[in-house]
Amino acid sequence: MSKNSYLLPVLAVFFVLYFLLFPYPVKEEFVLVPERKIPLDSPQGELSSLSGDIEFFQGESRMGYYDDSGRAVVLEGEGRSRISSRFFIEEEGDVLSLHSRSGQDSFPIQTSLSPCLFEDRLLLVDAFQGYISESDRQGRILWDYQLPSLITCLDSRDDLTVVGLLNGEIRLFDGEGESVFTWSPGGSRISAVYGVALSPGGESIALVSGLDPQRFILLEKKENGYRPVFHENLRNSSRESLFLTIDSSRNILLKGEGEGLFYTLNASSLHAFPLPGSFRDGETLPSEGTVYFVSEENGKASLSLYTEGGDLILTNRYEDSAFSLDIRKGKILLAGSKDAYLIGRGFY
Amino acid sequence: MKPALMLISFLGVLTPAAALQWPMEGTELLSGFGSPSGPYVSTGMELTGEKGIVRPYQEGEIIYMAPSGIVVLEHDNGFRSCYGRIDPAKDLDNRSYLNEGDILGEAPEGLLFSIRDSRLNRWVNPFYMFSARDDDIRPEVEDVLLRRNDTSFPLSEESSPPAGTYRLLVKISDRVTREGAPLLPYSVKIRYLGQTLFALSLDSLSHQDGKAYFEGAGKIAAQGLFTPEGYLDGGEIIINQGKGLIEVELTDYKGNRTLRSFSLNRR
Structure with missing residues (x-):
C-alpha cells in the first residue's frame, strides 16, 4: 500500500474527531413563542386566568385589563377609550371613568371633551375647536388653552405637552400650561403638522409637516429653545395624522407608506424598513436593538421584527386585522378586531 | 374713501361670496359662530340639513382627514373650510381634490363647520360666505x-x-x-x-x-x-x-x- 493510500482515511478520521471534539456552536435563532390567544368578544369574566406581567390591552373596539388575580377582564371601548400603563378610561356619553390599574378605583368626570391619557396625565381636547386642557382625577381643570387652529396631533412626556396644529405650527406647554415654545416649519406648499412626538425629558421634538413635500424634522433642545438638527423629505404624503414616537434612547419610529421609518441618533439618518402591507403600529426595544412593526394587508396582520440596522429577523402572519402592538416586560401583546395574542420571546 | 366707492368695494367683496352654497341643503342652524360652548368660544357653527349629505362649500384640496370625523379643504383664496362630525364618503381616501357638488360625506348627527383665513390666521364668520337666507325676524x-x-x-x-x-x-x-x-x-x-x-x-x-x-x-x-x-x-x-x-x-x-x-x- 502506498503512502498516499493511508493519507485519505487518516484525514477523514482526523476531521471526524475534530468536529466531535471541537463542535462549532450554531448561533441561536430568535423566535416568537405564542402563549395565549384571548378572544376579545367573550363576555366579561369568562376568560381563563392569566398570570402574565401585562396589565392592559386594547383592540379596535375593545380593551381590558388583568385584575389582581390575573383574570383578563374585557370591556367595550367603542374605539374611544384610552389607555396608559397606569390608568385606563371608559367613556359613556359625557361621563369619563378613569380607572386605576387594578380596576378597583374609579374617577368619574363629566365632560364632552375627548380624553388623551399619557401615563397619569389626563388631557381633555376638542381638536376641531383647537381647545386643550389638563384635568385632575376629580375633573378639575388645571389649565386650558384655546389654540389658533385645529389640533392634528399631540404628545406628552414628563410635565411637557407638545401640540401640532393644522396652521403648520407646533406649540410646547410646560406643566402649568404656559406656552414655552412655538415653531412653524416652512418649505412645503401646504402648511400643516401631521405628527409630533416628544422624547423623554423633552430633549428632542420630532415632527412631520406639510404637503408637497411632506417633511420629517427633528428639533433638539438648545440654550434658547429648540433648533432643527435633521430634516428629510418623505417619499409619500399623508393627509392624516401620522404615527410618530420617540423611545428612551431617542430613536424615532414613524409611519411610512408600506414601510416603517426609523431614525437613530447615532446614524443621523432615516431608514426605511419594508413591510407586508400598510403600517399599523410599531415599537422599539432599544435595550435589544430591535424594532417591531405591525402591518396589515387584505385584512390580515403581520408582525415584522427588524434589527436597528435594518436586517429582517422574522415576519409572522395572523388571521386577524386592525392590530395594535404593546411590548412590556418581555411579552408582546397584539390586539386585533377579534382576538388578542400574548406572545413570549426567546431563542431556539 | 368716498361712500360710493366704499359701497362698490363692499359689493365687489360680496358678489362672489353670494354665489357660494351652504355645505348642507336645507340648512338649519343649531348654533352660531362665536357662541360660548362650554369652556371655549365656538370657531364655527353647527348645522343640520335635509338627508344629512355634506358637500364642500367651494372646490378645494383635501389637506386633512381624521378618524374622529374631521375633513379640511384648502381653497384657492387662502381659506380653509373645516367639516367636523362627518362620516366621509367612501372614495374620499383616493381623492385629493373635490369640486363643487361632490359629496364630502354625511353628517346625520349635525355638522360642525368653520372657515379659516390662513393669511390672517383667523376664523371667519361663515355667514359672510354664503348666499343670503330668508330672514325677516328681528334680533x-x-x-x-x-x-x-x-x-x-x-x-x-x-x-x-x-x-x-x-x-x-x-x-x-x-x-x-x-x-x-x-x-x-x-x-x-x-x-x-x-x-x-x-x-x-x-x-x-x-x-x-x-x-x-x-x-x-x-x-x-x-x-x-x-x-x-x-x-x-x-x-x-x-x-x-x-x-x-x-x-x-x-x-x-x-x-x-x-x-x-x-x-x-x-x-
Missing part, C-alpha cells in the same frame, strides 16, 4: 340687568336703580326662522347717555396667548364675555343721580335691526 333683547355684587336690578322701559357702579348685562338672541335655534346677532351696540359703551361685531375670531378675541368693531376678549346664565357682559356702567338713557341696538346678518331704550330715573 331680540330678552333682558337687561344692572348687577352689583350679587344683586341684580332688571331694567324695564322706565327704571329707578340706586346710583352706583354696575355691570351691564344683556340677554340677546337672533333667530333665522321662527322655530330656529337662538343665535347671536351679528352686531351689538350699547349706548349710555348717547355715548357708545360697548360695541361688538362677529366678523372673525383671532387667538392670542390662549385666549379668543372677536375682531370687528374693535378687539374684544371672547372668554368671559358671557355669564354662565347666558348674559352678554356689556362692561362697567356708572349710574349717577338724575335722568339717563341706555340704548341696546342689535343688527342681524340680513340687516334686520332692533333698538330698545331703557330710561333711568336715578334715585
